[in-house]
Amino acid sequence: MITNKTCREFVDVLASKEPVPGGGGASALVGAIGMALGSMVGNLTLGKKKYADVQEDIKAILDKARILQDELLALVEKDAEVFEPLSRAYGLPRNTEEEKKKRDEVMEEALRIACSAPLAIMEKTLEAMKLHEELAQKGSRLAISDVGVGIIFLKSALMGASLNVFINTGMMKDRDYAEEINKKAEAMLDEGKKMADVIYAKVEGEIRT
Amino acid sequence: MITNKTCREFVDVLASKEPVPGGGGASALVGAIGMALGSMVGNLTLGKKKYADVQEDIKAILDKARILQDELLALVEKDAEVFEPLSRAYGLPRNTEEEKKKRDEVMEEALRIACSAPLAIMEKTLEAMKLHEELAQKGSRLAISDVGVGIIFLKSALMGASLNVFINTGMMKDRDYAEEINKKAEAMLDEGKKMADVIYAKVEGEIRT
Numbered sequence: 001m002i003t004n005k006t007c008r009e010f011v012d013v014l015a016s017k018e019p020v021p022g023g024g025g026a027s028a029l030v031g032a033i034g035m036a037l038g039s040m041v042g043n044l045t046l047g048k049k050k051y052a053d054v055q056e057d058i059k060a061i062l063d064k065a066r067i068l069q070d071e072l073l074a075l076v077e078k079d080a081e082v083f084e085p086l087s088r089a090y091g092l093p094r095n096t097e098e099e100k101k102k103r104d105e106v107m108e109e110a111l112r113i114a115c116s117a118p119l120a121i122m123e124k125t126l127e128a129m130k131l132h133e134e135l136a137q138k139g140s141r142l143a144i145s146d147v148g149v150g151i152i153f154l155k156s157a158l159m160g161a162s163l164n165v166f167i168n169t170g171m172m173k174d175r176d177y178a179e180e181i182n183k184k185a186e187a188m189l190d191e192g193k194k195m196a197d198v199i200y201a202k203v204e205g206e207i208r209t
Numbered sequence: 210m211i212t213n214k215t216c217r218e219f220v221d222v223l224a225s226k227e228p229v230p231g232g233g234g235a236s237a238l239v240g241a242i243g244m245a246l247g248s249m250v251g252n253l254t255l256g257k258k259k260y261a262d263v264q265e266d267i268k269a270i271l272d273k274a275r276i277l278q279d280e281l282l283a284l285v286e287k288d289a290e291v292f293e294p295l296s297r298a299y300g301l302p303r304n305t306e307e308e309k310k311k312r313d314e315v316m317e318e319a320l321r322i323a324c325s326a327p328l329a330i331m332e333k334t335l336e337a338m339k340l341h342e343e344l345a346q347k348g349s350r351l352a353i354s355d356v357g358v359g360i361i362f363l364k365s366a367l368m369g370a371s372l373n374v375f376i377n378t379g380m381m382k383d384r385d386y387a388e389e390i391n392k393k394a395e396a397m398l399d400e401g402k403k404m405a406d407v408i409y410a411k412v413e414g415e416i417r418t
Contacts, residue, residue, distance in 0.1 A: 003216040007285070010216050011241045011278055015248035022249070023358035026242050030362060032220045033235050039224035040231070069220055076216070145376045149232035149369035153239060156365035159409075160358035166416050167354040200368070207375050 034153030148203030243362030357412030
């Protein structure tokens with residue numbers, strides 16, 4: 001499993017020309033790191049008298065955050081799995097018309113599969129952002145900078161995953177299907193970027209006054 | 210060593226209320242991941258006939274990238290080390306005027322030390338961005354999305370590290386020194402954000418046409 005590699009090994013294999021992990025898997029890991037920073041803020045708020053009135057909310061955030069971290073780590077592996085059919089499709093022969101047709105069909109299906117992981121990474125990072133939105137309001141002020149770091153990592157994970165959606169949809173022959181996926185990704189991108197910028201600006205403003 | 214933890218363990222300990230790793234160390238790791246994506250693009254360009262005229266440039270980029278990755282991974286550890294004196298300073302007694310004065314002095318020095326790691330992370334991510342700028346021009350077009358993911362991770366690492374500079378300078382009593390550090394950080398932040406946005410837009414434009 002890729003996520004059982006040490007951080008050092010992950011960076012090394014990512015840097016190599018090995019087909020996986022790539023930008024999608026790296027986005028899932030950065031998303032998990034972003035969510036973990038939010039969890040840290042939650043854990044530093046837990047049990048503090050000053051934040052007595054939000055203890056139940058923080059517990060609920062931590063439960064959801066734990067699940068999102070696990071899901072994002074699982075998506076590191078998933079992204080590697082869904083790349084395999086695409087990698088195989090690239091290698092198919094295209095000498096005859098029949099081979100070309102067959103290759104196009106296999107490729108189209110492989111592209112759809114390859115999109116599924118980065119789309120799921122986008123969905124999960126967006127959910128993680130919503131928890132940061134709540135943490136920016138209710139979390140311990142002593143750890144507020146970590147909400148800012150968390151949200152900026154989630155934004156970059158969302159954007160990184162989106163590039164991995166767009167590079168696959170760009171190669172699809174079925175343009176209607178491709179545009180449907182693009183619209184879905186664009187909507188998440190718009191929502192997430194706006195949310196992240198508001199939260200980051202709030203944190204930066206709080207730190208720099 | 211923190212970077213010898215598995216990715217999964219890193220996320221777990223980051224999520225906990227353990228004092229380290231925190232947002233600074235996480236920024237260094239995300240910076241290393243960003244640089245590794247650039248290295249991957251370099252490695253996928255190496256030895257390709259189509260890119261014969263840039264082989265020496267790519268080799269030079271890969272050499273520098275390898276060093277930056279190692280330096281950023283070392284900064285994950287360094288950020289944890291420089292947080293220790295600050296953590297100890299917080300715990301000093303402040304019952305008498307003398308104790309308060311002593312604590313203030315120790316705290317001021319600890320804050321300066323604590324700033325050193327995130328400042329170095331900013332410097333290294335900025336250098337890593339410059340390599341991405343070159344890769345966006347010369348790297349294999351097949352891996353161009355990874356230049357985009359790499360640069361957006363580096364931007365978030367730069368911004369994440371900056372919050373860790375500002376939270377420390379904000380607590381310094383010596384405002385002249387604090388402002389000097391802030392100016393240095395702001396200059397890197399401005400340069401890096403602009404550079405990243407240009408490179409990301411170039412990649413996104415290339416993917417989506």
